[in-house]
Amino acid sequence: AQSVTQPDIHITVSEGASLELRCNYSYGATPYLFWYVQSPGQGLQLLLKYFSGDTLVQGIKGFEAEFKRSQSSFNLRKPSVHWSDAAEYFCAVGPSQGGSEKLVFGKGTKLTVNP
Amino acid sequence: NAGVTQTPKFRILKIGQSMTLQCAQDMNHNYMYWYRQDPGMGLKLIYYSVGAGITDKGEVPNGYNVSRSTTEDFPLRLELAAPSQTSVYFCASSYPMNSPLHFGNGTRLTVT
Numbered sequence: 001a002q003s004v005t006q007p008d009i010h011i012t013v014s015e016g017a018s019l020e021l022r023c024n025y026s027y028g029a030t031p032y033l034f035w036y037v038q039s040p041g042q043g044l045q046l047l048l049k050y051f052s053g054d055t056l057v058q059g060i061k062g063f064e065a066e067f068k069r070s071q072s073s074f075n076l077r078k079p080s081v082h083w084s085d086a087a088e089y090f091c092a093v094g095p096s097q098g099g100s101e102k103l104v105f106g107k108g109t110k111l112t113v114n115p
Numbered sequence: 116n117a118g119v120t121q122t123p124k125f126r127i128l129k130i131g132q133s134m135t136l137q138c139a140q141d142m143n144h145n146y147m148y149w150y151r152q153d154p155g156m157g158l159k160l161i162y163y164s165v166g167a168g169i170t171d172k173g174e175v176p177n178g179y180n181v182s183r184s185t186t187e188d189f190p191l192r193l194e195l196a197a198p199s200q201t202s203v204y205f206c207a208s209s210y211p212m213n214s215p216l217h218f219g220n221g222t223r224l225t226v227t
Contacts, residue, residue, distance in 0.1 A: 036216075042220055043207075044205070051213070095213075100146060100214065101163045103160075103213075103216070108155075
């Protein structure tokens, strides 16, 4: 069965610092991978997705993620964090064959940004 | 363009009461989903639908029911509310085959 692990429950960074949020997945074939962001009181919003091709994926709000098959990872990065990036971030994995009903979410990483 | 609209935003229920959480989307998406989000647990799929008249169970369907009479609407019904159903409920919609999900802003439900 597929699974997603986000090892960090809570991360605190200073504004302007770089950010990396970790995501490891378990899946037998090439997965579809997503990062979503949830601001307080809001629903989830798609940041970026990886289906195939270039393993470095660019998303909205200056985020990027790199798919590393050998490490079963899909870490999210941002070179310089803004105070508005404070939110909870969810990694999700789905099968390349099948629908979004099979999407599995990680438990999330809450990001706090210090001024 | 409203996207996915959920009502109500908040609700408090007594044990044993029933209620319907409403969800509507205006993007003509065939696929719709109901998730619950509990602190530190991520999102769990309750029910989903691939089109009008078609629904199926997700990972945690017990205690819930759904219907899909139109493409736009996908209500979630709680028949006998229990404290274990205290959660934040999110409705989402998408095109088929691993298309990104579009989420509503959620309904925060407390059962006491």
